[in-house]
Amino acid sequence: MEGYKHGAYVREKNSAIPAPVANRTGLHVVFGTAPVHMAAEPEKAVNSLVMAESFDEAEAKLGYSDDFGKYTLCQVMDAYFKLFAVEPVVFCNVLDPARHKRENPEREYAVANRQAVLEETGIIPSSLEIRLEDDTELVKDTDYVTSFGDGGKMTVTLFATGKGGTAEKLKVKSASVAPEDVTADDIIGGADVETGKETGMELVRRVYPRFGMFPGYIMAPGWSHKKEVAAVMAAKCREINGVFRCECLVDLDTERARRYTDCGKVKEQDGLVSESMIVLYPMLEAGGKKYYYSAVYGAMTARTDADNGSVPSYPPSNRLLNVDGAVLADGTVVDLDQPEANDLNAQGIVTVLNGEGMRSWGNNTAAYPDVTEMKDRWINARRAFSWWGNSFIVTCRKKVDNPADYRLIESIVDAENIRGNSYVQQGKFAGARMEYHGQDNGLEDILAGKIEVKQYLAPFTPAEYILNVLSFAPELLENALGGGNT
Numbered sequence: 001m002e003g004y005k006h007g008a009y010v011r012e013k014n015s016a017i018p019a020p021v022a023n024r025t026g027l028h029v030v031f032g033t034a035p036v037h038m039a040a041e042p043e044k045a046v047n048s049l050v051m052a053e054s055f056d057e058a059e060a061k062l063g064y065s066d067d068f069g070k071y072t073l074c075q076v077m078d079a080y081f082k083l084f085a086v087e088p089v090v091f092c093n094v095l096d097p098a099r100h101k102r103e104n105p106e107r108e109y110a111v112a113n114r115q116a117v118l119e120e121t122g123i124i125p126s127s128l129e130i131r132l133e134d135d136t137e138l139v140k141d142t143d144y145v146t147s148f149g150d151g152g153k154m155t156v157t158l159f160a161t162g163k164g165g166t167a168e169k170l171k172v173k174s175a176s177v178a179p180e181d182v183t184a185d186d187i188i189g190g191a192d193v194e195t196g197k198e199t200g201m202e203l204v205r206r207v208y209p210r211f212g213m214f215p216g217y218i219m220a221p222g223w224s225h226k227k228e229v230a231a232v233m234a235a236k237c238r239e240i241n242g243v244f245r246c247e248c249l250v251d252l253d254t255e256r257a258r259r260y261t262d263c264g265k266v267k268e269q270d271g272l273v274s275e276s277m278i279v280l281y282p283m284l285e286a287g288g289k290k291y292y293y294s295a296v297y298g299a300m301t302a303r304t305d306a307d308n309g310s311v312p313s314y315p316p317s318n319r320l321l322n323v324d325g326a327v328l329a330d331g332t333v334v335d336l337d338q339p340e341a342n343d344l345n346a347q348g349i350v351t352v353l354n355g356e357g358m359r360s361w362g363n364n365t366a367a368y369p370d371v372t373e374m375k376d377r378w379i380n381a382r383r384a385f386s387w388w389g390n391s392f393i394v395t396c397r398k399k400v401d402n403p404a405d406y407r408l409i410e411s412i413v414d415a416e417n418i419r420g421n422s423y424v425q426q427g428k429f430a431g432a433r434m435e436y437h438g439q440d441n442g443l444e445d446i447l448a449g450k451i452e453v454k455q456y457l458a459p460f461t462p463a464e465y466i467l468n469v470l471s472f473a474p475e476l477l478e479n480a481l482g483g484g485n486t
Contacts, residue, residue, distance in 0.1 A: 132171070250366070284321060350362030
């Protein structure tokens with residue numbers, strides 16, 4: 001219990017994190033590992049969809065560590081809530097303290113001011129066994145409490161009124177989480193035949209039923225550079241809940257693609273050719289932290305969409321990434337010039353270019369150059385088509401099973417045309433219209449309960465190539481020098 005207060009007091013607080021803005025284009029769903037042993041309720045954060053709308057909420061539900069290599073979801077928390085101040089994000093942690101753990105040897109710790117700082121990292125609180133020198137066992141919340149410091153190490157604080165209130169040494173046995181034991185199979189997940197429990201990316205199908213919002217991105221920074229994970233991500237983008245679709249962010253493996261000239265070969269070897277994929281190279285660095293590009297790119301596009309009225313029609317290229325530089329996995333600096341970056345774009349790879357700040361560079365999905373269809377080549381067009389279709393399904397669903405009369409058809413067409421005209425007037429689309437044609441709806445279709453409409457959608461294509469033809473004009477020189485004057 002907090003003591004009686006009398007006097008002047010000061011409390012320090014870390015720098016405030018800006019309040020995030022909301023992006024409503026579709027939920028960004030991220031799979032990976034988090035230090036859930038530090039979370040308020042670890043058991044609720046394993047193979048479960050966790051939505052967070054702020055950094056504090058994400059930290060409370062999943063834990064947080066700056067060790068992005070071990071805890072891949074933390075780089076997403078950092079990128080979304082700190083670098084770009086945008087929300088929400090749906091996290092799925094697959095690190096299970098009950099499975100992915102290692103036993104620590106018993107150690108003896110000195111106590112100072114009724115506190116002992118344990119050296120092991122990743123300690124699972126429920127695994128603690130603390131005894132005094134005479135082997136008297138201490139009871140949590142009766143004799144002591146635990147907390148985690150900024151470095152992830154646990155501090156044991158003894159109660160003055162507890163059995164260890166005057167102890168000078170403690171014997172401690174514990175177990176720590178082992179994120180290194182998590183595999184690509186854990187990320188991919190599946191469904192248990194006997195229990196029906198779903199894990200990993202199988203949970204994509206639960207996003208809409210749980211949150212009432214369809215997915216916009218599927219991400220797995222720290223894992224998507226593995227081809228088996230990338231393949232499953234692309235497959236999960238199609239026919240989500242039988243009707244929705246989205247895109248996925250895939251990192252190119254920078255251990256194999258050490259030079260930009262290696263990227264095309266690695267992309268081909270890994271089969272990264274889906275129009276649902278956005279392939280990214282290399283990694284990024286900011287404030288001494290190393291991020292997979294997908295974590296920052298996802299945050300950047302979320303913020304771009306939010307600033308565009310939560311409409312994903314704006315090209316996410318040549319946008320500031322709020323980072324210091326580009327690197328490989330081993331920290332080697334990557335400095336691409338424009339011809340090199342353009343060469344990657346020509347192979348369907350989005351990269352980074354330094355132009356008054358580090359910027360995203362590239363508009364092509366992974367399907368390019370083999371696929372040149374406008375809606376499947378351009379990233380903003382592909383995302384706009386997915387989003388528009390998903391939105392139509394959600395808004396039109398309430399009209400399903402109404403009598404199939406002219407008033408129903410008119411309400412569907414009018415609603416979509418009003419919506420389309422609004423976005424055209426706002427400059428978010430070049431055009432959008434819906435039509436109903438009687439010849440497409442024969443008697444058999446009507447009797448079978450089917451209504452078909454046609455919709456035409458035109459997002460603006462990105463202005464990738466702007467050419468200014470410069471010529472020398474002698475007459476301008478002559479006029480400047482007073483030529484022709486008598």
